[in-house]
Amino acid sequence: MREAAEWYAELRGKNAPLLLAERARHEPDSVAYRAKHLGLYRERTWREYAELVAHSARGLAELGLERGERIAIMGDACEEWILCDLGAQAVGAITYGIYPTASAAEVEYQMRDGGAAIFVAENQEYVDKILPYADELPALRWIVVIDDSAMFAYDHPKLRTFAQLLESAGGAGVADLEQLGRSIDPASGAFIVYTSGTSGHPKGALIPHGTHLAAAANMVLHYETLAERAHRTVAYLPLCHIFGRDIAVTLPLLSKMVPHFGESLEDLPQTLFETAPTVLFTVPRYLQKFASQVLVGIAGTSPLKHAAYELAMRIGRRHVRALWEGRSALAPLYALARYTVFRPLLNKLGLDELELLVAGGAPLPPDTTALWQIWGVNAMELYGQTETAGAIITGQRGWFPRPGNVGTTPPGWEIRLSEDEANRGEILVRSADLFDGYWGNPEATRETKGEDGWMRTGDIGAWVDGGLRLVDRARDFIVTSGGKSLSPSYIENLLRASPYVAEAMVIGHGMKYLTALIEIDFDAVSDWARSRNVSYTSFTNLAQNPEVRALLDKEVARANAELARVEQIKTFRILPKALDPEEEGEPVTPTRKVKRALMIERFRELVDAMYDHREEQLLAAGAGDVIGRE
Amino acid sequence: MQLAVNIAVLASIYALISCGYVLIYRVSRVLSLAHGELMMLGAYGLYATASLFSGQPLVAVAAALALSLLVGVLVYVALMWRMTGESVLAAVLATIALGILLRGAMILMFGTQTRHPLEELGWTNASIEVGDDARISGVGLALVLATTVCYGLLFAFLRMTRWGIRMRAAGQNPLLAAQRGIGLHVIYALAWGLATLTGGLAGMLIASDAGLESTMVVIGLKAFPAALVGGLDSLAGALLGSLVIATAEVLMVYYVDPLLSDVVPFFILLAMLVVRPWGFFGSREELDRV
Amino acid sequence: MSVPRASGYFRTRYERDFALLDTRTRKASLAAFAVMLVVYPFFAGPLAMDLANQVLLGAIGAIALMLLTGYAGQISLGHAGLLAAGAFATGILYKELGAPFWVTLPASAMVGAALGLIFGLPSLRLRGLYLAVSTLALHFIVIYLGSEYETKRGFSTGILIDPPGIGEWTVYDPRAWYFVLLIAAAATVLFSLNLLRSKTGRAWRAIHGREAVAGALGISVHRAKLTAFVVSSVLTSVAGCLFAYFRGFVSVEAFSLFLTIQYVAMVIIGGMGSILGAILGTVFVTLFPYFIEWLMDAFGLTDALSSVVFAVNYSAFGLAMVLFLVFEPQGLVGIWRRMQAWLLLWPFKQKPLAGAK
Amino acid sequence: MIKRKTKWALAMRRLTKLTLTKTKTKLTLAVPIAAALCGAPALAQDAYVVGVSAAMTGPVAGGYAPIVESMKAYIDLVNERGGINGKPVRIIVQDNGAQPSKAATDAKKLIGQDKVIVLINTSLSSTYAPMVAESKRAGVPLFFAGGVCPPATYPPADALQFCSTAYSANLDSEAALSFIKSTAGGPVRIGFAGMAIPLVRTGIEHAEKFAGSLGMKTVGTQYTPPPTPDYTPFATKIKDADPNWVFSWSPWVSQVRTFEALRRLGWDGSYLSWAHLNAEEELARIKDGKFYVIGTNAFLEDNLPVHAEIRAMAHRAGLKYPTSYLTEGYVAGLVLEAALKKTSWPPTPKKVAAAMSNLKVDLKGLRGGPLEWTKTNHFRTAQYYRVWHWDPAKSAIVRVQDWKVIGAKR
Incomplete structure (x- = not known):
């Protein structure tokens, strides 16, 4: 592998369309990606890929898309999403994705903020989200729909189909793409990624072509196997997210990883099963979901199988502990357990051939990582931000690293912990390849990027055993009325480790004790309920079932057992409905991060019911309204 | 004249056997291919009771008949009840399997030697003159009479008694019948009981005439074309079918070639299936239900 | 669309959907099984060899019946008649013309095809039991004709047939027969599996499901039924021809109605609608009497019950059939599938990721 | 060191002993399967091994099982007397x-x-063909004892097929028709x-022709x-x-039921049928003076000295069949004993075939004369017939024709 700095510098002078065209020239007939269509995995070679992008570019140009204009794409990860995106980049336009789960109001906001000239919708569902505003958005000229199968009744002057767009392009080839690529200024903006802040409107981070390529290259250097061996991966994370873009577009361009697109996101388990990826980048939610499905499945299996699993788990636990401690592990015994129990288990998920499983985007509970490692998956965590332009800040690496930290920085990147009084421990990053700035928001840009070259991440970290441990978001500490300063995410992760808990939010700021709001994992709990003949009719009904309450009591008690007394959850409430990011005003971001303030406001009654305010009221009455309540 | 008597006797045999097929099919839409074995079981039953109640032949006959009825009910309760809802082929196969089981069991119990239940009862098979030049054996006469009585009773039972009407109802529309509070299982068990009773009676009479050995089961199969030609769900049809088959057989033996007597019923059956698959009196729509 | 049994098998062409073997495990186990089949005769004693040959021969007939009944849904009780037809065609040609086996085999197949057409004709008008009865009638007719021939030509104890051969080499050693029959059975299995994957096979399944719907889908119900009868009959007749050579004789007594029942039992006990079922059923039905005898031997009952071995066997066979029908209507293949599912789902009981998103 | 070794050896021995006794029960079960499947090499031949395939059970067993049982009982006696040529005879049925x-x-x-x-066949004629086929392939002589004699045993006989059975379609018809002619004393x-x-159809067709030749x-x-x-x-x-x-020459059921049906129809002619194993019983059951049976085996009613031996043998062997059923099997036993006696140790199929091709067996009066096989005649050189009927006057079975010989040299 060549010198990191050298490679970064080289990439800084390029852009994705150009890189694609070069790849198509070098290995025109190797498979670039596979996309499932009507039950078949359609293989696309690099040449086909480049030609499609060239078509797309010419088609977009014919729609009048010009250099510097914006184009918005909304939909799940799919082949056409990328073709549109790279096509637009090739003509010099700036692309941005909108979360498939975004509410209509959020769509409208991002359309106005970004000022897109073309809106690309994956299917009729997204067309419906934009149509009501279509005539009010001054910049919007066209709406392009990819899958027009449900569009027969639509008649709007701005509507075009993606197929029409490609047709109109006819004849464009690799050379055209290369030419387009060469005409782009690598320092100009390539795309905007909207960060789903837990407070306020999302901000759009503008990322230039070269910066992104150079930044993403740090992952290839960090995870060496990506460039060493051909790998299969599955692209299913939203492409509007920087992480999703890395996996589906950028890393394949920079390494030997071949992404696979499933027929639809709902079929993810089947896509995984069929493609058996060797590398998988994911977000914790999926890992937790899969793990909880497995645990529920094991809990309901026949006694013999269950006993075999338990035995294997015992061996597995000892094995990974030994691995972490660098001791010699029970290799033959564990190999037996792995081949008789864990491999078949993983095979059902399509994860038995995994060489690398990396979770990022949110903290992964160490218990969950440990569980996957026991099952024999090389699971680890990484840490990155939209603002690092597609690079990771830190990441664990190697073979079965001990869970609990997010690893070390890749070559060419620097981090340090802030020593400022105000935000002690905040992680600061320095690199040549950071984002350009927030779209139309110079203040926020200045606040984040600072002037010393060190970018503020807003996360509090600490060094543990040579790895970075994420402590919390900077402003998310809970200070109880007892004056104890606690990290809620640590406790929440413990709660989320239960297969039955989908989301947990710890409350207790300024209170005497901690409480929690818990969203049950509907699939896991309903499986559990069915296996125990607990009848239910709906989510709400299930959430209010006393037996479910008892089940969660046990789960919370289990988490409490690992906590210090002041950190323990005194009581909790189960949310009567599932949190839905697609709904207006829900206290959850499209990436399902909980908006704390909104959450407390939304479920005020539940929260109040957990605290006995009489004492405070008495005290407040006694002291008189001296301080004033926040 | 003798030919007419022969036809009457043979037709009676076929009719007495085939009314079992009809009863079971009509009520439960299942074709019992264990009928030959159940028939033979009836005959062995008579042989057993005859040696048990030696000197009281009437008691022995009555006991044997009761035994047949009981066996029929038992067959339903123990086996066929479980086959409800299974495919026709499975149900028919269950009866075949039952037949094989019964045949084996009977050989186990009674061996392969020829038995003569009539002698065990202490009766002889006298020959009676009919008209000028024809004769009929005592057992043959008994067969004709038994068939007449059986069919008479069955007609009366099905038309006039409450259980008979229920049985017809269950056969015509089991769902509706069940909804009207008719216990289908009781009805089916009754049908099996009656079918085995008549079959057993046929078996006893044939065994009295000809001795009893394990090849008798095949005769059950020979009555099969008769039931089908007449229409599987019609008693009158079974009667007519038996008459047609018996006539064809007897005339074939006398005027053409006795070697053909085995095949001719099946030729008639095939012809009937091609021309009028539901038989003389069978109901047409039944075809689609099987 | 069938789902592969293990992860990591994605399809890039629809043809893969019809692949007979998808996973490496299946390919490996089939290869192991094939090796076992090939080395078997070098370890087996004469009785075991004969049993294996019987199973292989039976499997051809059972698969033929399975195609007709288990897939196309046409009940036939004329199977012994068809076997007899093939055997007699061979026997007659051999005795009358001294025809060698490469004449008799296709001739048997042609007789089978013709009979299949005749046996199939009633199926155009009849269904279910009535069809079964009509095929039964045909059985009697074939047997009648066979016995007429035997009597007329004075072969009262059956027609003797010399072992077939090519040039100097004749097949009469059990081991030689084993390989001949193994090839024949394997060819039948492959042929059937391929046929079932084809348009014809799909048409059969459709008419099995519901004729009216199949008709509405544009399938020629008549043609599908007749093809089913013809294909099944040709295979059966070929099995009959092989029987004649393998046993070295033909006589009507060898094709009793009980033989039909045995074949139907193979199909039922094996499990409807499965070629594997037909094979398992053949193994079961063929070996069952020997198993019972061995059992009696093992418990030292042979002497006590020597005079009733047949009856015990007979009853046990009936009982086994009843038990299968009542307790395992899916047949042996149902048990096999459950065992397979148990292993395939290991360590789960159900598919774990059904609801994962 | 030595001490330890012996200790260890002792322990091992104890261990192996333990496992041996424990596995013994399993072994006894496992061995037959293994032997059956793998055809474990037969134990060093220490006996004349004779294989029988017979209709021991099943619908028609009544006519065959007694023959095999009786033959086995006779060979048991032979073995008790010291076997043949000093070696026992093992019969596998x-x-x-x-x-x-x-x-x-x-x-x-x-x-x-x-x-x-x-090989011995005692079964329906439909089982002949497959056994003939096997016997030919292996060169093992096939001895029909109890079933009808196949044409291949008549001159010129097949080298490997032999028959001692009482009946033979064509000769029986000839003997029967001769009897009818002589008894009728007028036009028939x-x-x-x-x-x-x-x-049966072949037999009767021959009889039809022969009847014509007798006028x-x-x-x-x-x-x-x-x-x-x-x-x-x-x-x-x-x-x-x-x-x-x-004249009826058929399985018993067909003979007797046709006769009974005829009687019931008022026919009063005479009826001759073949004397099967159960003939003596059945004559006594039917009690009809004009119902004759013709056969080649002596009846119990003849009361020969050998009958006492048969009775004693049946008693010892605990046979369930009436003694009248055992004659045929006894004859087969005598023939088998004679054939093996002429086969020197060690026996081979070839030697047995040679011995059987030149054999004369004294049947002790059970038949009209000795059974003689020659190179070309594996049926017998002379066949003797007797005829019986029920005499209503005496209320007993009466012999109406004594041994009458028909040469079978053709």
């Missing part, structure tokens, strides 16, 4: 239930696995009746299918043909 396919399997097993030196209008099976008038021939609910239609046709004699 396979039950074929009269099914051809099973007979084929039996033959394969007996030849291939048990290495028998002679003869009718024939039989079961519609190939064997008899054949008025009708009637075949009844094997399972028939009512024989009257068939009997009616015979009766209407108005014969004064009827």
Whole structure:
């Protein structure tokens, strides 16, 4: 592998369309990606890929898309999403994705903020989200729909189909793409990624072509196997997210990883099963979901199988502990357990051939990582931000690293912990390849990027055993009325480790004790309920079932057992409905991060019911309204 | 004249056997291919009771008949009840399997030697003159009479008694019948009981005439074309079918070639299936239900 | 669309959907099984060899019946008649013309095809039991004709047939027969599996499901039924021809109605609608009497019950059939599938990721 | 060191002993399967091994099982007396239930696995073909003892097929018709009746021809299918043909039921049928003076000295059958003993075949004379017939014709 700095510098002078065209020239007939269509995995070679992008570019140009204009794409990860995106980049336009789960109001906001000239919708569902505003958005000229199968009744002057767009392009080839690529200024903006802040409107981070390529290259250097061996991966994370873009577009361009697109996101388990990826980048939610499905499945299996699993788990636990401690592990015994129990288990998920499983985007509970490692998956965590332009800040690496930290920085990147009084421990990053700035928001840009070259991440970290441990978001500490300063995410992760808990939010700021709001994992709990003949009719009904309450009591008690007394959850409430990011005003971001303030406001009654305010009221009455309540 | 008597006797045999097929099919839409074995079981039953109640032949006959009825009910309760809802082929196969089981069991119990239940009862098979030049054996006469009585009773039972009407109802529309509070299982068990009773009676009479050995089961199969030609769900049809088959057989033996007597019923059956698959009196729509 | 049994098998062409073997495990186990089949005769004693040959021969007939009944849904009780037809065609040609086996085999197949057409004709008008009865009638007719021939030509104890051969080499050693029959059975299995994957096979399944719907889908119900009868009959007749050579004789007594029942039992006990079922059923039905005898031997009952071995066997066979029908209507293949599912789902009981998103 | 070693050896020995005794029960079960499947090399031959495939059970067993039982009982006696040439005779009986396919399997097993030196068939004629086929392939002589004799045993006989059975389709017809001619004492209008099976039909067709050569008038021939609910239609046709004699050569059930049906129809002619194993019993049951049976085995009623021996043998062996059923098997036993006696140790199929091709057996009066096999005649050189009927006056079975010989040298 060549010198990191050298490679970064080289990439800084390029852009994705150009890189694609070069790849198509070098290995025109190797498979670039596979996309499932009507039950078949359609293989696309690099040449086909480049030609499609060239078509797309010419088609977009014919729609009048010009250099510097914006184009918005909304939909799940799919082949056409990328073709549109790279096509637009090739003509010099700036692309941005909108979360498939975004509410209509959020769509409208991002359309106005970004000022897109073309809106690309994956299917009729997204067309419906934009149509009501279509005539009010001054910049919007066209709406392009990819899958027009449900569009027969639509008649709007701005509507075009993606197929029409490609047709109109006819004849464009690799050379055209290369030419387009060469005409782009690598320092100009390539795309905007909207960060789903837990407070306020999302901000759009503008990322230039070269910066992104150079930044993403740090992952290839960090995870060496990506460039060493051909790998299969599955692209299913939203492409509007920087992480999703890395996996589906950028890393394949920079390494030997071949992404696979499933027929639809709902079929993810089947896509995984069929493609058996060797590398998988994911977000914790999926890992937790899969793990909880497995645990529920094991809990309901026949006694013999269950006993075999338990035995294997015992061996597995000892094995990974030994691995972490660098001791010699029970290799033959564990190999037996792995081949008789864990491999078949993983095979059902399509994860038995995994060489690398990396979770990022949110903290992964160490218990969950440990569980996957026991099952024999090389699971680890990484840490990155939209603002690092597609690079990771830190990441664990190697073979079965001990869970609990997010690893070390890749070559060419620097981090340090802030020593400022105000935000002690905040992680600061320095690199040549950071984002350009927030779209139309110079203040926020200045606040984040600072002037010393060190970018503020807003996360509090600490060094543990040579790895970075994420402590919390900077402003998310809970200070109880007892004056104890606690990290809620640590406790929440413990709660989320239960297969039955989908989301947990710890409350207790300024209170005497901690409480929690818990969203049950509907699939896991309903499986559990069915296996125990607990009848239910709906989510709400299930959430209010006393037996479910008892089940969660046990789960919370289990988490409490690992906590210090002041950190323990005194009581909790189960949310009567599932949190839905697609709904207006829900206290959850499209990436399902909980908006704390909104959450407390939304479920005020539940929260109040957990605290006995009489004492405070008495005290407040006694002291008189001296301080004033926040 | 003798030919007419022969036809009457043979037709009676076929009719007495085939009314079992009809009863079971009509009520439960299942074709019992264990009928030959159940028939033979009836005959062995008579042989057993005859040696048990030696000197009281009437008691022995009555006991044997009761035994047949009981066996029929038992067959339903123990086996066929479980086959409800299974495919026709499975149900028919269950009866075949039952037949094989019964045949084996009977050989186990009674061996392969020829038995003569009539002698065990202490009766002889006298020959009676009919008209000028024809004769009929005592057992043959008994067969004709038994068939007449059986069919008479069955007609009366099905038309006039409450259980008979229920049985017809269950056969015509089991769902509706069940909804009207008719216990289908009781009805089916009754049908099996009656079918085995008549079959057993046929078996006893044939065994009295000809001795009893394990090849008798095949005769059950020979009555099969008769039931089908007449229409599987019609008693009158079974009667007519038996008459047609018996006539064809007897005339074939006398005027053409006795070697053909085995095949001719099946030729008639095939012809009937091609021309009028539901038989003389069978109901047409039944075809689609099987 | 069938789902592969293990992860990591994605399809890039629809043809893969019809692949007979998808996973490496299946390919490996089939290869192991094939090796076992090939080395078997070098370890087996004469009785075991004969049993294996019987199973292989039976499997051809059972698969033929399975195609007709288990897939196309046409009940036939004329199977012994068809076997007899093939055997007699061979026997007659051999005795009358001294025809060698490469004449008799296709001739048997042609007789089978013709009979299949005749046996199939009633199926155009009849269904279910009535069809079964009509095929039964045909059985009697074939047997009648066979016995007429035997009597007329004075072969009262059956027609003797010399072992077939090519040039100097004749097949009469059990081991030689084993390989001949193994090839024949394997060819039948492959042929059937391929046929079932084809348009014809799909048409059969459709008419099995519901004729009216199949008709509405544009399938020629008549043609599908007749093809089913013809294909099944040709295979059966070929099995009959092989029987004649393998046993070295033909006589009507060898094709009793009980033989039909045995074949139907193979199909039922094996499990409807499965070629594997037909094979398992053949193994079961063929070996069952020997198993019972061995059992009696093992418990030292042979002497006590020597005079009733047949009856015990007979009853046990009936009982086994009843038990299968009542307790395992899916047949042996149902048990096999459950065992397979148990292993395939290991360590789960159900598919774990059904609801994962 | 030495001490430790011996200790260890002792322990090992104890261990192996323990496992041995423990596995013994399993071994006894496992060995037969293993032997059956792998055809473990037969133990060093220490006996004359004879293989029988017979209809021991099943619908027709009544006519065959007694023969095998009786033959076995006789060979048991032979073994008790010290065997043959100082070696015991081991008889392996396979039950074929009269099914051809099973007979084929039996033959394969007996030849291939048990290495028998002679095969015996006692079953329906439909089982002959497969056994003949196997015997020819392996060169093992095939001895028909109890079933009908196949044509291949008549001169010029097949080198490997032998028959000691009482009946033979063609000779029986000739003997029977000769008896009828001599008894009738006037013009004979003869009718024939039989079961519609190939064997019987060939026999009766021969009888029809022979009747013509004797100057008899054949008025009708009637075949009844094997399972028939009512024989009257068939009997009616015979009766209407108005014969004064009827000859039936068939399985017993067909003979006797045709006769009974005829009687019930008012026919009062004479009826001659073949004397099967159960003939003596049945004559006493039917009690009809004009119902004759012809046979080649002596009846118990003849009261020979050998009958006492048979009775004693049956008693010792605990046979369930009436003694009158055992004659045929006893004859087969005598023949087998004689054949093996002429086979020197060690026996081979070839030696047995050679011995059987030149054999003369004294049947102690059970038949009209000795049974003699020559190189070209494996049936017998002379066949002797007797005829019996029920004498109503004496209320007993009476012999109406003593041994009458028919040469079988043709």
